[in-house]
Amino acid sequence: MSRWASLSEKTRQELLQARAFLSAVAEPPAQALARFVAERGARGALDAILRERAPEQVQAEVEARRSGLSGEQLLRAGEAAGLRLLIPERPGWPHEAFAELVGAREVELPDVAEPLALWVRGRGELAELAERTVAIVGARAASGYGEHVAAEFGHGLSRAGFTVVSGAAYGIDGAAHRGALSAGGRTVAFLACGADLDYPAGHSRLLRAIADQGAVISEYPPGTPPRKHRFLVRNRLIAAMGQATVVVEAGARSGAANTANTADLLGRPVLAVPGPVTAQNSVGCHVMVRSGQAVLVTRADEVVELLSPLGVRPAEEVEGRSRATDRLHPDARRVHDALMGMDSASDGEIARDCGLPLGRVRAVLPELEIEGFAKRTESGWTATKR
Amino acid sequence: MSRWASLSEKTRQELLQARAFLSAVAEPPAQALARFVAERGARGALDAILRERAPEQVQAEVEARRSGLSGEQLLRAGEAAGLRLLIPERPGWPHEAFAELVGAREVELPDVAEPLALWVRGRGELAELAERTVAIVGARAASGYGEHVAAEFGHGLSRAGFTVVSGAAYGIDGAAHRGALSAGGRTVAFLACGADLDYPAGHSRLLRAIADQGAVISEYPPGTPPRKHRFLVRNRLIAAMGQATVVVEAGARSGAANTANTADLLGRPVLAVPGPVTAQNSVGCHVMVRSGQAVLVTRADEVVELLSPLGVRPAEEVEGRSRATDRLHPDARRVHDALMGMDSASDGEIARDCGLPLGRVRAVLPELEIEGFAKRTESGWTATKR
Known part of the structure; x- marks a missing residue:
């Protein structure tokens, strides 16, 4: 059973009315009032304000709106407009979200206080x-x-x-x-x-x-x-x-x-x-x-x-598109690059173009052929696909 | 006098021809060749390559293109095409820019070497x-x-x-x-x-x-x-x-x-x-x-x-535009905000709207009037500009 459930209906109404009053009596963020309510509770703070016994800073925050204000009337007006009043004493208040605001108030961040x-x-x-x-x-x-x-x-x-x-x-x-x-x-x-x-x-x-x-x-x-x-x-x-x-x-x-x-x-x-x-x-x-x-x-x-x-x-779309030649050895890619730039070429011409030793070129070409990247023609080697 | 200026014309030509040859004999970035040239100098490296006495890795890099290559011919071809050859031995080489590439080569970054x-x-x-x-x-x-x-x-x-x-x-x-x-x-x-x-x-x-x-x-x-x-x-x-x-x-x-x-x-x-x-x-x-x-x-x-x-x-354009009310005290801005939302209002109405104490509102209003943000009319205070 939550604390709220253990309260009498009268106490619940008093808390709601007190919070309704407090939400209206000062212009948010009312740091002094928020601190005072945190210390005294909503009903205690309300009582002190009505008796003009709240600290000076609090009195300054509430002075302009205090007289004639009624928590009961505000609650009725809210209900008529289809609004519910959420208060920290009642289940459903997002304590975690606002805990940081309380913390911010305590280190005196300007203009920050939790909502009342x-x-x-x-x-x-x-x-x-x-x-x-x-x-x-x-x-x-x-x-x-x-x-x-x-x-x-x-x-x-x-x-x-x-x-x-x-x-x-x-x-x-x-x-x-x-x-x-x-x-x-x-x-x-x-x-x-x-x-x-x-x-x-x-x-x-x-x-x-x-x-x-x-x-x-x-x-x-x-x-x-x-x-x-x-x-x-x-x-x-x-x-x-x-x-x-x-x-x-x-x-x-x-x-x-x-x-x-x-x-x-x-x-x-x-x-x-x-x-x-x-x-x-x-x-x-x-x-x-x-x-x-x-x-x-x-x-x-x-x-x-x-x-x-x-x-x-x-999703990994940022990694970029892969290319068909990605799986080839770098030397094979160099030979393939050379082939792509030549109509057809002997293995010696390919070696000079790409700068790899002839033996290495000769070893790589059959691999490229098997993988479908190159083919042997009558006039020499040619690239078959990008 | 730079070192280059102290060299004989023959030595200069030898250096240029050696570098022209080295720039063509291996496919960049030729890490082994670059390291070898750094150790032996351009002419020493060229000599070792032509005698096939360079280290195995260097020989592998130059094997495909070594034979028939001539630094002298390359220089002439470059000249005919309107190109100059810059080499590290000659003034004008951007040593600082490429120092990092030498460093990169020395920590064995793959595929990085300074240009020859x-x-x-x-x-x-x-x-x-x-x-x-x-x-x-x-x-x-x-x-x-x-x-x-x-x-x-x-x-x-x-x-x-x-x-x-x-x-x-x-x-x-x-x-x-x-x-x-x-x-x-x-x-x-x-x-x-x-x-x-x-x-x-x-x-x-x-x-x-x-x-x-x-x-x-x-x-x-x-x-x-x-x-x-x-x-x-x-x-x-x-x-x-x-x-x-x-x-x-x-x-x-x-x-x-x-x-x-x-x-x-x-x-x-x-x-x-x-x-x-x-x-x-x-x-x-x-x-x-x-x-x-x-x-x-x-x-x-x-x-x-x-x-x-x-x-x-x-330039400070990122700081955002300033507003006319920027120079006002925050309380004065709050009073001005309230005025902006009301047709005309008494000081008491303004105090309730903005939540500031009546005395503070009464102190701020004349300031706003002097600054041109508010004026007193028969029906009360009104805002005069944004």
Whole structure:
């Protein structure tokens, strides 16, 4: 029996209401509040805030929104909008994914703290969805190339059993989600606004599909509008939820580069897909590879290999085509090379052309004949195939 | 006075004839012969070969071509074809470039040995041309993208004062030479046949232009036809002559990959240009970067930076565009973000939206007004620019 199951219904409701309140009372990432909640628990922190007895830093974070806020009302609003509230006290919280954020907060990484609660649209169980994950991020203003590649990675990683995590934005994000959906796989979107909002508006159908095959998630309470800085803040959840982050088309100073930086700071592998150097779209990816921050990847199975402790090897197509003459001894290849460049030749002419001793040429020629690479004619030896 | 200048005309002629003979008597890379010449000198080695007193391995290398060969005739043939003979004893030999090949031979790298002589078409002094060099290599069957990038690198490196070294093949090689020529710079082509031959035939004008602004060079005596294995053997000279090797579009198992391997074995930096992962053309480049064999480069000035001991920094365009709000304090940016998302708002509404304490919001708003980012209206505060 989990701790949650042993709690009274009243306690459960108090915890949910306290977390709903805390998720709304400060603008994430509220580092002082997160630390205070970790120390006092959700109900203790709530109590201290309402009595204005929280530490000064916490009071500063909550001052603007504290009055009139009700956890109960927020829960009802969420329910009305079809959202569930996930909290750390309840089974299903992805503790492992966010453990790094707690660690990051403790070493005072600027602007990083674990979420106090998560509002979830969709049926997927986040703890399950979080078991094997890859984040795919990139530019909104992506090229056709970038969207194609993002969809391929989303599809391939999904088929390999990974949940594809992204931000539901236009461009790379959307293509990555769609790739996962097209494989019938699981995908999760973290929004920079309330999880009940269809943002961006053009992705309302996509967001419904993501909720059906995974989850649409936000740490912001229902109805919170998107703000520019919320995208950067949201990115840390994508970085934390992905066991690795794949960057497809990113400017040198972009949201995707920010997500990659956070993933790197959290100790997660960053992988970057290259592109043409003649366009600006992949500049950020190339910079990450050049600086050593990211590993270059070209196919989904290379990501799978990197994330597989047992070292699954990708298909060997990179080894190049083999040639018919590969199995020949180097001397035989030299004789064959010479034959290929001559109409027909005596063994002496062949020896001079390729520079091998006559005896060696005479030993090699019958081998080449047997293997079908050379034949004897009236006017001398000739090559028969490449 | 150099040692060469102190030699009698007769001795000089003997040395040139001996080297001409040695360059033709064995198929390069003739490791035993190269070692023997290094020990005995060119005239001593020639004498031993003619008397059949050379070591067994040397005799095997020269057996097929020894009889009837004349250094004097070869020199005349070269002269008639407009070629000069460069030899290590004479000023102008690029000793530094080939020192690594001697070292490679001594640790018994398979198929590597220094050239015994070089036949040169063109006016360029090789020792000068070899001072600052970059090799650019890649696929014959290059894409338009690859040829464009190779030409850009050739042009940029040439402008930066580097001699562009390549193999005069169709595709990347040709584009790299042309890029250098278009910048009025210096470029050197190493051929896999006699330096007097126009190979490939479609590049005869290009080869003339290369000879005019640099040199067309071969270790093979005049008239030697190209053979498949000679391209691989020739590649070691390109790798050795380049202080770094840039690979543009290469298959995983290609001539360019072979040149890159040799450069790597010789301790020279290998740089690879990425490309779309949706085509096969850049697979070899991506493999080299993934494996750590090559550093990813996207522009000529990144190559210049890598080769500059003083660390010249490339232009900072990779740092991304700056934004008007960059100079604002993070809190001011948060307030501005909130304003951007609201029609007009009171300071209390702004505080709740962005989650900053009311006092902080009231302190920041006048700053934003002074900087031109916000203005006070009858209905409240509004944002005035992005």
